[in-house]
Amino acid sequence: MRKILLAVFFVFCVSVNTFADGELPRYLIDGCFFNELPSGMSNEYRMTITLSDQDGNHxxxxxxxxxxxxQKRKAVKKDDVPNADFWIKLAKDREWLIEMNKANSMSKKHNIAEGDTIGQFSVKDVDGHVWDNASTKGHAxxxxxxxxxxxxCIKEMPEISKWKDECPDVNFLAVTYNSFDxxxxxxxxxxxxYTQIVDNKTLWEMFNVFQTPTTILIDKNGVVRKVTIGTNDYKLQEMFKxxxxxSAAR
Incomplete structure (x- = not known):
């Protein structure tokens, strides 16, 4: 009996250079690029992650x-693929999120929820300043x-940056697994x-974040007060409220 092709699609927008039609290969497999599926793969069981740019190329x-x-010898040469390293890294990051979510589901680890007290953490921002439970206690x-x-995520940045101006006593940290460059x-x-925490996966795993943007509000005692996944005008208004x-609570 022929195996069923399993394709699970996760669509993400990518801030990269725009490519003309036909320039990007169709597939990224085992670190290699292809215009067509390699011979012998058509009936294989696999998971496919769709990586898309903001213009709909993917x-x-x-x-x-x-x-x-x-099969590798028939791949498109990496030097002929625009931003090849970027696409390869993007695929690895997406796979890491999928595996993390899968592992947490199997271990029945629940997503962070309102009313939870956060665990111990310690991270550094791009300037080398350490942020941990002690340094954030007493401030939202x-x-x-x-x-x-x-x-x-990128679209909401100017709007959520206004929150920092209006609530100067609150610590605002932006957390990404990308590098500063x-x-x-x-x-x-x-x-x-926001203060940028880069090259970080610790907080993603700690809070079991799988979708972006995710914004989490923690009170002065380390208790989660609100979790917002995704963004729109209503969600932004409710989070800011x-x-x-x-911030005003004593």
Whole structure:
């Protein structure tokens, strides 16, 4: 009986250069790019992650396939693929999130919820300042999880940066697993004023964040008061209202 092709699609927007039609290969498999599926793969069981740019161009990254040397020899040359390293890293990051979510589901780890007390943490920002339970105690804390391929994350940056101006006593941390070099142009362009925590996966795993943007409000005693997944005008208004209330509480 022929095996069923399993394709699970996760669509993400990517802030990369725009490519003309036909320039991008269709598939990314085992670190190699292809215009067509390699011979021998058509009936294989696999998971496909759809990586898309903001103009609708995409590459299908096929997970869990180990190519043979013969198949690799028929791949598109990496030097001929625009931003090849970027797409490869993006696929790896997406696979990491999928595996983390799968592991947490199997262990029945619940997502962070309102009323939970956060655990111990310690991270450094881009300037080397340490943020931990002790340094944040006594002030409300807002964590905004994002990455450079999340269009809605980038779009909301100017709006959520206004919160910092209106609530100066609150600690606002932006958390991404991207590097500083990868985010710096976006942060500058969007006037994103949050303190940036980069190259970090600890807080993603601690809070079991899988979707972006995710914004978490923690009160002065380390208790989660609000969790918002995704973004729209209503969600932004409700989060900002909660931040002001927590900030004002004694």
């Amino acid at each position: 590459i299908w990254a096929i997970k869990g396939v180990k190519l043979t040397d013969e 804390l807002v964590l905004n999880f994002w990455y450079i391929g999340c269009g809605p 990868e985010i710096k142009n976006i942060v500058k362009r969007q006037n994103f004023s 909660a931040i002001k209330e927590v």
